[in-house]
Amino acid sequence: NAGVTQTPKFRVLKTGQSMTLLCAQDMNHEYMYWYRQDPGMGLRLIHYSVGEGTTAKGEVPDGYNVSRLKKQNFLLGLESAAPSQTSVYFCASTARTATSSYEQYFGPGTRLTVT
């Protein structure tokens, strides 16, 4: 199993450009999340999904959109990138089971720089 993978690993954008980050998981997990990680601020939830075709806002959703057309994929879009969106982006997934740990499995991260 590859676990959780993210594409791309690095990206540099100019202000105003758009891009899509792709997250894929092969563990048949129902829940998927997008976080951003900034120095001294931990992991902040951008958007999440509890199943195929559903998405919801997290703590810091402004400037981002998401889609979950297939259970295994969760896409994060930036329509008009801003320097404040320079960050490391992590995708994660969790199984929806009542008895096991709700461990979040993280992808390797995407380092995005907006100039």
Added chain:
Amino acid sequence: GENVEQHPSTLSVQEGDSAVIKCTYSDSASNYFPWYKQELGKRPQLIIDIRSNVGEKKDQRIAVTLNKTAKHFSLHITETQPEDSAVYFCAAGPNTGGFKTIFGAGTRLFVKA
């Protein structure tokens, strides 16, 4: 909503000593408390978690304690080793799929050989 505060932000210990990281949370409905370790340039990985019906949980050199009345929980690492050097994140949330889990800001632990 939930707010999680984590202290200290940086911790430096001598190899073999113990390290303690403390977190407080605000939402009394939270009942799931995981801890993640993130090595430099790597992804966060779960090292231990505890649910609110348990006061303490241990796994080899790491242990977590929970005080629901005071709304705080702590990570204890004994006999620290250089490979324990990393950033540690606490988190709190309801006992569901994790989508309302809120993370602390992280503690950077340095273990000096």
